[in-house]
Amino acid sequence: MDEQVEKLNSFINEYYKSGLDGVKLNELGKNISALLYYLESVRSEIHNEFQINIDQLIEEGNSVSRATNKTHVDYPAMYQLRHLMKAGYEVLGMIRTNISFLKQEMSSNINN
Numbered sequence: 001m002d003e004q005v006e007k008l009n010s011f012i013n014e015y016y017k018s019g020l021d022g023v024k025l026n027e028l029g030k031n032i033s034a035l036l037y038y039l040e041s042v043r044s045e046i047h048n049e050f051q052i053n054i055d056q057l058i059e060e061g062n063s064v065s066r067a068t069n070k071t072h073v074d075y076p077a078m079y080q081l082r083h084l085m086k087a088g089y090e091v092l093g094m095i096r097t098n099i100s101f102l103k104q105e106m107s108s109n110i111n112n
């Protein structure tokens with residue numbers, strides 16, 4: 001998972017350094033989409049383990065809030081993935097917006 005997180009960080013940084021190059025934006029969009037798809041499956045697996053751990057701690061006599069707090073400490077990847085993936089989806093949305101803008105610009109240049 002760490003390797004994919006580093007790749008996603010790399011692609012996001014590459015996006016912020018790039019200009020309005022449609023080919024590059026398209027490539028970044030495909031790469032980010034693929035990584036987010038993979039990370040969703042990882043997050044799903046971690047979430048299942050997260051929930052199981054909460055249930056076990058509650059059965060041991062912990063309150064729900066205490067079990068949740070302990071589980072957050074035991075599974076820091078949940079927090080990391082939630083915030084990193086949110087940023088990834090936001091960047092992907094910006095890439096799509098930029099590509100749409102480029103298409104409109106090309107269309108208006110052809111029509112003029």
